[in-house]
Amino acid sequence: MNKTLSRLASFAVMLVMLLSVVPFRSYAVEVVSSDIKITDFTKPEGSLPVGKSFILKGIITSEKPMKKVVAGIYYRNGVANQEVEKEVSTTEFNIKTIDAGIRFGSLPEGLYCYQVSVTDSNDNYVRLLYSEFQIGNPSTESQIKTENSSFPSGTMQYGQSFKINCCIKSVQPLNKVSAYIYDSKNSEVWKTVKSSVNSKSYTFSGNDIFDVSNLDEGSYTYKLVAEDYSGYNATLEKISFEVKKSEETDSDIKISNAEFPSGVLKQGSYFNLRGTITSKYKLKTVTSEILKSDGTVLQKVSFSPDSTTFNVFPDIDYSMIFENLETGKYIFLIQAEDEKGYKTDVVKSDFEIGKSNVLAGDANTDGKVDIADVIAISSYVSDSENNFLQPVGRQNGDVQNSGNGLNASDALMIQQYxxxxxTSLE
Structure with missing residues (x-):
């Protein structure tokens, strides 16, 4: 009995040690079997040059037929970079048969591991080989970089909002991107974390906006951190800034006779923007944006009036294209700043683009189907550049083999109708 308990204890210790070797992956069943062995094998170790191939070898033998062999290169967090899986029903398998499917020469700089596993006849997972290695001399500086960054710096006025703009690019796929703000006591006061990015680039946008009106006067630090699949964790930005309450200002910026989108607009429809912005001091900039509900900027235009008056029509009106927006929720914004540095949102409106009511055949969107729609389609097909049709009109007119775009067959079908x-265009 004591011998049996001793053997069980030894096996448990060995199993814990084996599981701890592969921290990046957790298996429901992981068994080390004396029945399955690998011999005459090669494995990548240490540092391999970028672009250099590596030949994989090894003979796997088992007393009973095996079911599956899996070999691959993995990032240190367990995500597969390359993986080859073979269904087998034999007692011997040559790793050389899958060597061509695993390309070391295509790996960029980074940290990796090579692993070979087998599923035995009892559906147990058997890990036969595990080896960590790196390609080249990877460093966080060369692996992960930022482009077109904007971040809080210098002195910011109490109550001023700020949008983080930053494109992060990485040689390896990014796993997580985080931005933080710490106060002078190094306590976290704000953060945004993007997990499972699974891409070689990430652009901060949307709700990556913070309002320093939530921050007391004082000193703060902004920090941007990114982690890739190879396990690198890079601090990309670490910037100090101050928050101070602004002095009283006599600036006054307002908009009158404003017309802007709100509620629900029909998909494909136009919207005419109107309004006059006036200011006590000369306007330095006027900026207008259409954003998704998450804050992602879709359209943006800026003007420098150098005047105390600015008309929304025609400049902003002609620049903002509503008819191309897909169904969904949006924000329309006009922000103005005067020569004294006073900045305010003169318009900030939530609106929605809803599904249009499709009237089959109504290409010119006048609410009816007649010969004018045939002419509109024919003109568009012959010269779409000079004969514009609204997106909803193009959708209405695509009646023949719907989904293939407007063509002469659509005009003919409407004529037949x-x-x-x-009897029907549906």
Whole structure:
């Protein structure tokens, strides 16, 4: 009995040690079996040059037929970079048969591990080989970089909002990107974390906006951190800034006779923007944006009036294209700043683009189907550049083999419908 308990204890210790070797992956069943062995094998170790191939070898043998062999290169967090899986029903398997499917020469700089595993006849997972290695001399500086960054710096006025703009690019796929703000006591006061990015680039946008009106006067530090799949954790930005309450200002910026989107707009429809912005001091900039509900900027235009008056029409009106927006929720914004540095949102409106009511055949979107729609389609097909149709009109007019775009067949089908040859355009 004591011998049996001793053996069980030894096996448990060995199993814990083996599981701890592969911290990046957790298996429901992981068994080390004396029945399955690998011999005459090669494995990548240490540092391999970028672009250099590596030949994999090894003979796997088992007393009973095996079910599956899996070999691959993995990032240190367990995500597969390359993986080859073979269904087998034999007692011997040559790793050389899958060597061509694993390309070391295509790996960029980074940290990796090579692993070979087998599923035995009892559906147990058997790990036969595990080896950590690196390609080249990776460093966080060369692996992960930022482009087009904007971040809080210098002195910011109490109550001023700030949008983080930053494109992060990485040689390896990014796993997590985080931005933080710490106060003078190094306590975290704000953060945004993007997990499972699974891409070689990430652009901060959307709700990556903070309002320093939530921050008391004082000193703060902004920190941007990114982690890739190889396990590198890079601090990309670490910037100090101050928050101070602004002095009283006599600036006054307002908008009158404003017309801007709100509620629900029909998909494909136009919207005419109107309004006059006036200011006590000369306007330095006027900026307008259409954003998704999460804050992602879709359209943006800026003007430098150098005047105390600015008309929304025609400059902003002609620049903002509502008819191309997909269904969904949006924010329309006009922000103005005067020569004294006073900045305010003169318009900030939530609106929605809803599904349009499709009237099959109504290409010119006048609410009816007649010969004018045939002419509109024919003109568009012959010269779409000079004969514009709204997106909803193009959708309405695409009646023949719907989904393939406007063509002469659509005009013909509408003619047949008007002549009574066919009874429906649906």
């Amino acid at each position: 008007l002549a009574g040859i066919i």
